[in-house]
Amino acid sequence: MRLNQFPPADGFVSNLLGIVNDYPTCDPVDLLGTVADTLAESPDPNVRASHVLALYSTSFWAAYRLRDQAVYDSLIAAMALADETMDTCEEDHPGIAALDDLERIVRWIPAIEDPEVATAAGLAGRDEIALFSCPAWLRTMAQEAMRVLLAERPTEFGMPDFSFLTPAYVADGTLDVIALTVNADSFPEDPPSQVASLWAAQRLLGDVPRRELLPLTAAVCSSLVRQDATAPPAVPTHLREVLDRVAADSACAHGERHDAEPDAWIAGVQYLYKPMHFDDDKPVDEALWHCPGQRAAMIRTALRLSAPLER
Numbered sequence: 001m002r003l004n005q006f007p008p009a010d011g012f013v014s015n016l017l018g019i020v021n022d023y024p025t026c027d028p029v030d031l032l033g034t035v036a037d038t039l040a041e042s043p044d045p046n047v048r049a050s051h052v053l054a055l056y057s058t059s060f061w062a063a064y065r066l067r068d069q070a071v072y073d074s075l076i077a078a079m080a081l082a083d084e085t086m087d088t089c090e091e092d093h094p095g096i097a098a099l100d101d102l103e104r105i106v107r108w109i110p111a112i113e114d115p116e117v118a119t120a121a122g123l124a125g126r127d128e129i130a131l132f133s134c135p136a137w138l139r140t141m142a143q144e145a146m147r148v149l150l151a152e153r154p155t156e157f158g159m160p161d162f163s164f165l166t167p168a169y170v171a172d173g174t175l176d177v178i179a180l181t182v183n184a185d186s187f188p189e190d191p192p193s194q195v196a197s198l199w200a201a202q203r204l205l206g207d208v209p210r211r212e213l214l215p216l217t218a219a220v221c222s223s224l225v226r227q228d229a230t231a232p233p234a235v236p237t238h239l240r241e242v243l244d245r246v247a248a249d250s251a252c253a254h255g256e257r258h259d260a261e262p263d264a265w266i267a268g269v270q271y272l273y274k275p276m277h278f279d280d281d282k283p284v285d286e287a288l289w290h291c292p293g294q295r296a297a298m299i300r301t302a303l304r305l306s307a308p309l310e311r
């Protein structure tokens with residue numbers, strides 16, 4: 001049996017292959033939009049896995065060809081949401097799959113949906129199927145697709161609306177400060193951290209509860225000062241624009257005592273919002289940190305440290 005006979009008549013797979021090869025056999029905008037919507041809505045792990053593979057393998061085409069802003073952003077949203085909501089995995093899967101063979105990744109999709117047929121056809125081993133069904137592996141692919149799409153997002157689109165991430169950070173009306181700050185602080189050069197801080201920045205512009213002001217500000221400021229030359233330029237630019245808009249002069253009696261040391265910001269906020277403390281935690285002065293002067297000091301410092309170099 002020839003490998004490429006499997007699956008011979010699957011329209012979804014052949015349409016995806018058309019996009020991957022830059023020779024679409026269907027309306028690619030329609031198809032990708034539907035895949036993004038399905039991924040965002042379906043709780044079925046197999047559907048989510050196959051749709052992450054579909055969007056990952058087509059993300060390079062989308063980055064360079066797709067010029068429908070709403071659909072482009074729905075792809076970023078679906079990948080960000082998948083990254084936020086998929087499980088972690090403790091298993092040690094044998095083997096590693098190449099992420100650059102896009103056609104092969106597309107051909108994996110039916111193997112996820114029907115492992116028996118795939119193994120019977122000799123296309124996929126069980127180890128390989130386990131790897132491509134692994135949530136941690138799929139999150140890596142979602143992050144990579146997000147990176148590609150964010151980096152190439154046409155500047156005329158402006159910045160996407162990241163409110164689609166709200167369910168990942170706000171439950172029953174309460175901001176999960178620890179989840180947000182851990183994410184924003186993780187690897188600032190990576191899309192999950194950038195997207196978390198962009199979400200925090202856009203939330204700051206709205207009518208947010210007072211208790212969110214400090215953690216949102218800390219997430220944005222900390223991420224901004226840690227962006228380097230590899231960040232899509234739109235990310236630091238947008239973070240700076242938001243901070244400019246929310247910056248407020250704050251005259252308080254604490255003066256220089258407000259912490260202008262970026263390394264202390266996330267740790268300070270996490271101390272304040274942690275449900276319990278341990279003996280080796282470094283306590284912070286709560287009155288000082290909850291004073292609006294602290295937010296003003298962080299914003300001032302972040303804007304100064306991230307200012308574009310004069311030419």
Ligand SMILES: [Zn+2]
Nearest residue numbers: 089091134135
């Ligand atoms: Zn796994």
Ligand SMILES: [Zn+2]
Nearest residue numbers: 252254291293
């Ligand atoms: Zn103060």
